[in-house]
């Protein structure tokens with residue numbers, strides 16, 4: 060039986076305040092075409108969007124980017140969301156989290172801070188981030204704790220840092236983080252273009268899982284350890300954002316609203332908060348209705364008993380790998396396109412550096428596509 | 442079960458969590474960075490008393506009065522469940538460190 064389309068309001072909004080970022084990660088979730096700073100929503104636009112979101116039932120507000128701290132009005136935006144009773148969460152690289160800024164955010168009611176770290180030490184971390192940033196991150200994480208905020212550390216795992224997971228977890232312990240999210244890279248956008256340098260081998264993953272299990276036991280009661288496996292090594296895809304247009308919504312710097320972080324690459328009509336009310340966008344826009352529920356599904360999903368569980372997987376992944384956003388997520392073993400994933404996995408497990416987790420060092424560092432050079436182009440328009 | 446919920450403990454909602462009434466859903470909700478727990482009325486009553494002053498025994502008494510029945514297990518099980526997920530912390534008042 061087809062699932063009734065979900066028309067309840069969203070629980071959370073991810074506000075991507077800006078695409079600008081001092082960092083240039085090879086797995087960046089930014090779109091390839093960045094929004095110019097001059098095209099960003101104003102403070103009042105964000106206040107209006109948050110008002111409409113609250114009316115729709117939004118309870119959590121994640122402030123992200125790019126680097127949200129590059130917005131001078133981030134304190135005002137936090138204060139507004141907080142005044143609406145939302146749980147406010149800042150997702151930051153921590154560059155720009157000075158003490159006065161942090162204190163102002165605390166004052167404005169910010170509830171939670173998520174700091175991304177790239178590695179366990181400065182050389183690798185700074186190379187991955189594209190600029191010298193490791194020491195500032197550690198300093199900022201300490202500041203978050205000192206101001207008595209709950210601290211989550213976000214670590215995007217990939218081929219070049221996954222062998223350092225033990226030392227990364229050492230930092231988690233030393234900094235006294237309340238949560239750590241060890242999430243393997245999702246391959247769309249920049250990360251898909253850099254996939255060959257990012258996708259870990261099977262041995263690397265097995266090692267990481269053993270280390271993570273041990274850390275989870277050791278840190279029980281102190282730190283919640285969340286580990287997200289890479290879906291390329293799974294049999295079935297993950298349900299995207301808990302279902303398309305079901306629980307979350309993303310608003311980009313220019314005011315485009317999306318059901319998911321990576322959906323801007325899909326050939327779907329846009330829905331912008333400067334042209335429409337958020338309630339219309341959520342309930343009635345063709346964009347948010349496109350993949351809601353299960354009616355849109357082709358086979359094998361349409362007749363599959365897991366269709367309510369994973370909802371056919373990620374639309375962005377289907378589109379980016381096959382060129383057709385309606386197809387079953389190629390990660391699924393039942394997908395006729397699974398070979399596309401298997402080939403990438405095979406490549407990640409062959410070649411000189413596919414052995415057991417060796418000690419990190421120049422020998423096992425694949426060459427990264429020079430992302431800083433690629434992202435520098437859109438910055439020009441500032 | 443009661444081992445994790447000492448009757449003398451004075452529970453409070455975890456630092457990272459926020460308890461509030463949600464007008465859109467007409468329910469109390471407990472908010473965290475990644476999760477929303479939609480509460481039933483009893484759960485909301487219990488959590489509103491988790492203020493660091495009321496002990497578990499006080500909460501049981503107070504709810505027993507409000508609902509006019511024995512709520513002992515309901516309260517301790519609810520708190521044990523939330524404590525296991527770190528939504529609620531229950532320092533034991535008999536422990537001088539807390």
Ligand code: SF4
Pocket residue numbers: 080081082083084086087088089124125126152175
């Ligand atoms: S992934 Fe890296 S470059 Fe992209 S927004 Fe985040 S911190 Fe900036």
Ligand code: SF4
Pocket residue numbers: 295296359360361363364365366367369370371372387388391392393394
């Ligand atoms: S066929 Fe579709 S619904 Fe079935 S498991 Fe695969 S992705 Fe999920």
